[in-house]
Amino acid sequence: MEIFKAGARPTDSGSADYFxxxxxxxxxxxxxxxxxVRALLVRFAPGARTAWHTHPLGQTLHVVSGAGYVQKAGEAARQILPGDTVWIAPGEKHWHGATxxxxxxxxxxxxxxxxxxxxxxxxxxxxxxxxxxG
Incomplete structure (x- = not known):
């Protein structure tokens, strides 16, 4: 068992190559x-977003604050709000970010x-x- 105390690991900034x-x-x-398993708390400033990307085994997003969008390639973007959970299938091209x-x-x-x-x-x-x- 390993406990990571709050604040013990540094916050990373998103690379301009991917965000x-x-x-x-x-x-x-x-x-x-x-x-x-890998999990991160990701914070997007207004207007910030990921690049298009895929995950080999899929991804789950759980919105904890604010308002954002998620979009699957070939479909319209959809708004996501606190409490929403999004399942993105393996290999599905998508992006997500703030409004x-x-x-x-x-x-x-x-x-x-x-x-x-x-x-x-x-x-x-x-x-x-x-x-x-819109």
């Missing part, structure tokens, strides 16, 4: 093998397959993001 805008991530769990005027925080839970839990793709275009904001 647009101000994004921070606090680790919840990154279990050693043979376990595969233009509101911050959003969610817990992101996913599993690693052969040490990898995400494949990053291209950034969400400003036009696609503007369409999400």
């Amino acid at each position: 647009i805008g101000d994004v921070t991530m606090d680790p919840i769990v990154s279990a050693p093998e043979p376990a595969r 233009e005027n509101n911050a959003m925080a969610h817990i992101a839970i996913h599993e690693a397959l052969d040490g990898s839990n995400v494949t990053w793709l291209e950034h969400v275009s400003d036009e696609d993001y503007a369409a999400a904001n």
